[in-house]
Amino acid sequence: MRRIGVFVCHCGSNIAATVDVEKVVEAAKTFPGVVYAADNKYTCSEPGQEAIKKAIAEHNLNRVVICSCSPRMHEATFRKTIADAGLNPYLLEIANIREQVSWVHTDKEKATEKAIDLARIAAAKAAKDEELFTSTIPIEKRALVIGGGIAGMQAALDIADAGLQVTLVEKESSIGGKMVMLDKTFPTLDCSACISTPKMVTLSQHPNIELMTYSEVTHVGGYIGNFEVTIKQKAKFVNHDICTGCGLCETKCPAKVTSEFDQGLGKRPAIHKLFAQAVPNKPVIDKNSCLKLTTGKCGICSKICPVGCIDYEDKDKEVTKKFGAIVLATGYELIDWTKLYGEYGGGRYDNIITGLQFERMVNASGPTDGKIVRPSDGKTPKSVLFIKCVGSRDVNKGKSYCSRACCMYTAKHAHQVLEKIPGAKAYVSYMDVRTPGKGYDEFYMRTLEDGAVYVRGRISKIYPEGEKLISLGEDTLSNSNVTLETDLVVLETAMVPNPSAEKTAAMIGVGRDKDGWLQEAHPKLRPVETNTGGVFLAGTCQGPKDIPDTVAQASAAAAKVIGLLYKDELETNPMISKVDPQKCAGCGFCIEVCPYGAIELVDFPDRYQGKKIMRKVAQVNGGLCQGCGACTVSCKPGAIDLLGFTNLQILEEVDALCR
Amino acid sequence: MSLEEQKQVPENWEPTILAFCCNWCTYAGADLAGLNRMKYPENVRILRVPCSSRVNPQFILRAFQKGVDGVLVAGCHPGDCHYVSGNYFTRRRFLLMQRFLEYNGIDPRRFQARWISGAEAGKFRDTMLQLCEEIKELGPNRKLREVK
Ligand SMILES: Cc1cc2nc3c(=O)[nH]c(=O)nc-3n(C[C@H](O)[C@H](O)[C@H](O)COP(=O)(O)OP(=O)(O)OC[C@H]3O[C@@H](n4cnc5c(N)ncnc54)[C@H](O)[C@@H]3O)c2cc1C
Numbered sequence: 035m036r037r038i039g040v041f042v043c044h045c046g047s048n049i050a051a052t053v054d055v056e057k058v059v060e061a062a063k064t065f066p067g068v069v070y071a072a073d074n075k076y077t078c079s080e081p082g083q084e085a086i087k088k089a090i091a092e093h094n095l096n097r098v099v100i101c102s103c104s105p106r107m108h109e110a111t112f113r114k115t116i117a118d119a120g121l122n123p124y125l126l127e128i129a130n131i132r133e134q135v136s137w138v139h140t141d142k143e144k145a146t147e148k149a150i151d152l153a154r155i156a157a158a159k160a161a162k163d164e165e166l167f168t169s170t171i172p173i174e175k176r177a178l179v180i181g182g183g184i185a186g187m188q189a190a191l192d193i194a195d196a197g198l199q200v201t202l203v204e205k206e207s208s209i210g211g212k213m214v215m216l217d218k219t220f221p222t223l224d225c226s227a228c229i230s231t232p233k234m235v236t237l238s239q240h241p242n243i244e245l246m247t248y249s250e251v252t253h254v255g256g257y258i259g260n261f262e263v264t265i266k267q268k269a270k271f272v273n274h275d276i277c278t279g280c281g282l283c284e285t286k287c288p289a290k291v292t293s294e295f296d297q298g299l300g301k302r303p304a305i306h307k308l309f310a311q312a313v314p315n316k317p318v319i320d321k322n323s324c325l326k327l328t329t330g331k332c333g334i335c336s337k338i339c340p341v342g343c344i345d346y347e348d349k350d351k352e353v354t355k356k357f358g359a360i361v362l363a364t365g366y367e368l369i370d371w372t373k374l375y376g377e378y379g380g381g382r383y384d385n386i387i388t389g390l391q392f393e394r395m396v397n398a399s400g401p402t403d404g405k406i407v408r409p410s411d412g413k414t415p416k417s418v419l420f421i422k423c424v425g426s427r428d429v430n431k432g433k434s435y436c437s438r439a440c441c442m443y444t445a446k447h448a449h450q451v452l453e454k455i456p457g458a459k460a461y462v463s464y465m466d467v468r469t470p471g472k473g474y475d476e477f478y479m480r481t482l483e484d485g486a487v488y489v490r491g492r493i494s495k496i497y498p499e500g501e502k503l504i505s506l507g508e509d510t511l512s513n514s515n516v517t518l519e520t521d522l523v524v525l526e527t528a529m530v531p532n533p534s535a536e537k538t539a540a541m542i543g544v545g546r547d548k549d550g551w552l553q554e555a556h557p558k559l560r561p562v563e564t565n566t567g568g569v570f571l572a573g574t575c576q577g578p579k580d581i582p583d584t585v586a587q588a589s590a591a592a593a594k595v596i597g598l599l600y601k602d603e604l605e606t607n608p609m610i611s612k613v614d615p616q617k618c619a620g621c622g623f624c625i626e627v628c629p630y631g632a633i634e635l636v637d638f639p640d641r642y643q644g645k646k647i648m649r650k651v652a653q654v655n656g657g658l659c660q661g662c663g664a665c666t667v668s669c670k671p672g673a674i675d676l677l678g679f680t681n682l683q684i685l686e687e688v689d690a691l692c693r
Numbered sequence: 694m695s696l697e698e699q700k701q702v703p704e705n706w707e708p709t710i711l712a713f714c715c716n717w718c719t720y721a722g723a724d725l726a727g728l729n730r731m732k733y734p735e736n737v738r739i740l741r742v743p744c745s746s747r748v749n750p751q752f753i754l755r756a757f758q759k760g761v762d763g764v765l766v767a768g769c770h771p772g773d774c775h776y777v778s779g780n781y782f783t784r785r786r787f788l789l790m791q792r793f794l795e796y797n798g799i800d801p802r803r804f805q806a807r808w809i810s811g812a813e814a815g816k817f818r819d820t821m822l823q824l825c826e827e828i829k830e831l832g833p834n835r836k837l838r839e840v841k
Contacts, residue, residue: 104724105741106716133727134739138818144735151738545777565777609743627746629777662776663747667786679743684752691711691738692759 036067036161039095040153041086043077043102045132052136054146058101061150065157069093077102078111086112087119097125097160101153103132122165124608124678129156151691158690162683166608171657173259173604174358175199177595180251180538183211184581185573185588186363187233192592193361194242198599201244201355202237203251203265205534208312209234211365215295215309215390217397217404218450219581220442221477227311227399234313248318250534252352254360254541257630257657258568259604261357269348271319271327272305277343279315281307283335291323293401297391299409300401305335305344310399319344359568359595360542362552363588364535366574369425369528374432378424378496378525384410385503386496389420389443389526396450406454408522411501415521417459418451419505420444421493425528427465433528433549439580440526441468445478447524448486460486461518463493463507471582489516496523529578542569543630551577562591566630567660570594609678610659611666613652617673620650624665624674632658633665708762708828710737712821713752715745715780718769721811726818733821736828737765744768745806746779750790753804757794757837763803763828765820770808780808798836802827 040062044050055073062071070093074082077100089095098116102108105128113123129152139145175198179190182204190202202209213219214234216226238245246265253264287303295302295309304324307317325332326346336344368390372381379386385408387395398404408415422444425432441464448460467488469475482488491508498504505518531550539546544564545553552575555563562570572588573579579587598604611624615638625633638651652674663676675681714720720741726733742748745768753764766787774780787806795801805824809816 104720104727106721106724130724130739133724137727137730138733139735140732141735148735148738155738155740543777565775627782629779660776662744662779663742664744664776664779664782667746667749667782676743676747679747681749681751684740684742684749685755687740688711688752688756688761689759691740692709692756692761 036097037069037093037095038065038067038097038099038157038160039086039089039093040065040068040071040099040101040157041077041089042071042073042131042153043082043100044073044075045103045136046076049102049132049136052139052142052145053131053149054142057146058131058149058153062099062153062157065154067097067161068157070095078108083111083115086115090116090119090121096121097127097163099127099129099153099156099160101129101131101149101156104128104130104134122167124166125160125163127156127160127163129153154693155687155690158686159683162680162686164677166677168605168608169656170603170605171259173599173601174261174356175599176201176355176357177359177361177599178203178251178261178263178355178357179361179363181211181363181365181532181573181575182206182209182247183363183365183573183584184213184230184233185365185575185584186211186361187230187237188585188588189361189363189572189592189595190243191233191237191240192589193595193599194240196592196596197242198596199242199244201246201357203249204245204247205250206308207248207270207318208308208314209237209245209247210308210313212390213581214311215297215397216393217400218446220446221471221473223446231311231313234311238313245314247314251538251541256356257655258566259358259598260657261360261568262354263357263360264352264354267351267353269321269350271321271324271345271348272317273343273345273348274314274316276341277316278341279307279317280340281317282338282340283344284317286334286338288332288334289323289325291320296394296401297388299391299394358599359570361570361572361591361595362535362539362542362544362564362575363572364532364538364552364575366529366578367532369432369530371424371525371527374425375525377494378523383496383498383503384408385498385521386523386525389440389447389524392447392524396454406451406522413521414455415458416455417461417520418522418524419461419463419493419503419518419520420447420524420526421505422462422464422526423492423528424525433530435549435578436468437529437578438468439529439578442471442474442477442580444526445469445481445486447526449481449484452484452486459520461520462486462488463505464488464490465492471580489518491516529574531575535575542566544569551575562587562594568598606656607661609676610656610661611654611663611674611676613654614673614675615651617671618651619671619673620652621670622652623668623670624652627664627668628659629662629664630658630660632660702832706833708736708825708833709760710763710765710824710828711756711761712737712739712765712767713742713745713748714739715768715775716741716743717775718773718811719745719767719807719809719817722809722813722817725811725814729814731814731818733818734825736825737821744774744776744779745783746776746786748783748786750786750793753790753794754837757799757803757834758839760838762831762834763805763824765805765807765824767807767809767820770810773810799834800831802831803834
């Protein structure tokens, strides 16, 4: 027997001024199944909640309808109230007579009529409410961090410091990401390596962190609290267990190729560490340039290695591990400007470089030992032009967004030119100067005081003339054409998502926005979560940002992971899909529709014409299902239903609405 | 009832309109319209569903059978679905269903879909106004209706 109680809230005068609350109470008493109805000034207040509990006990109520504000406001509150009174918390329905009635209508009679309708609909649904139970799933207390830039490092360290186990997977042979390529960092101009390399060392020695460099994630299965991840460790051809990192092999390797780390400005041997302070500080052999591995001839490194750690037979290895949470920190790359900006020579002129190449040059441990030079002849430039927004804020050729860090690092670059080359000129072509951030505008002002010349307008063409580069553009402030003659041009190019993130994100089921940045669950309120439970974002993989913002976001992601992994088990949402195996035909349409891969076909023992048979039926994984209900509509025999929003309940609501 | 009687619109007739709103976007947009005290006609009754993709065509048929004059299905903007891809299913199902209803003689204006985010209170109100006006103009729905 359904014994429904209806509680109508005045919400002070918020509801009562427009809705005749007493009339709603009287009407409610006539609804099928309703045995009790009452009003209350403030139902959500303590006396209001006590009144509900008392009525449940006195009138032996087993379903509750509350006519009040939006369920998005107080559903959780009232579920707890009725649970305190001994009812299953899901035996509750709310009729939204404030946001949908009293606040949007003025005619009291019509508003009251509508409030009664909404109460009737809620009571009809409540009559079909069933008890629902949350189940619990155990949580694997280990986090996976993908990407070892400053974002991944910070997140890994924070999680590990909280006492939890972390595995950090980095695709390159060392952690560090872009930050370790930089020379100094704005706005304080502290040396980038001095603040990032100690973090790298701490990380590699942390008892709670397992570091897997030269590795990539190849498969992700499972769900929040229980991910099963396959990680491929690429062959290093160097046994790191015995290698001492002495570096002798690097000095003797005859194969020299362009250094990716130095952005093409220098050379590196085939057996190499990514950079001098690499962590782990042991080399790997790049199999595409090693003479022994490509031609079979050479083997010098093996001959001279004092500990015999070279292993040309090394193979890729795969391991599978379980994790409770995943942090994506796959970072960014710079846009390939050479394909987009033919008017800047499309890469044909040696003395047009990118901001990251400039960073390598000014870096004391970079290819030019910290000297700013022209790549064409090694001479010191007497004048340098920096062009901002190359690929950023350019809907025609590049990206529509602002890359956020460039205004500041361009000011840094101009400052470095003026500081390192006495008498040099530094020009900056810009559209706007954006310097929001602590100490940021002061830093930009200092660069202006140093003597940097800012010209407002885009450069439309660059061509070489003699030893110089001629840049043509417009000064939109004085409304005149400008011609700048400089020895070097630096393009401050747009950040784009690391291309390898696409595959990784797809494996984990994380969405990407129109530009490929990984999608957060909510731009304001859930900035580090994703729509896949247990998966979080840190750093520039989510969108362009500088180091302070990256680190802040990484620590935020770590806090979310710690919050999740500190629980022993996870309560699941009980309002999920459920299959009736007797009705299920095993067609699998629901599997295709499910955005979470939460449904699979399983064996089901059945009887057919008196014989025992095995047939396939759909089964919902409670850990993965998020309760959208898309599958229910795809089911032809009507075997899948959504608990809490069943077909029967919605049909009852429709009927109640039409009377 | 004669055909003539059937066609007559009763005096003071007001349409009954049913709106299925997804919990995350449109229902939140309706809440925001309330919070901003935006006014719209009383004819609309909202049913909350987790996602617009939860709406089974069966519910819509039942609504028309039972005497509803217009149905709205509303959810998050394409690409913004709380459940990743639910509203894409809604969009495809909606187009099919609208054609099916049209084939059965129901004016397509009686069955509409809209994408209204949790921030678009104004769009929610405007949709309600427009819907009520259109359905009022069309008069009571008599197709598919159960004989009482
Ligand atoms: C020229 C230039 C100068 C700058 N100067 C400054 C400055 O002075 N101050 C400042 O605050 N900011 C500066 N920035 C911005 C700064 O570089 C970034 O904010 C910061 O490095 C972002 O760190 P991250 O960890 O998010 O990304 P990254 O540093 O890009 O790290 C991502 C890491 O993930 C790895 N990875 C990617 N995909 C995978 C995968 N699928 N599997 C495993 N590993 C993967 C990558 O190899 C990399 O190690 C500058 C940027 C540029 C371009």
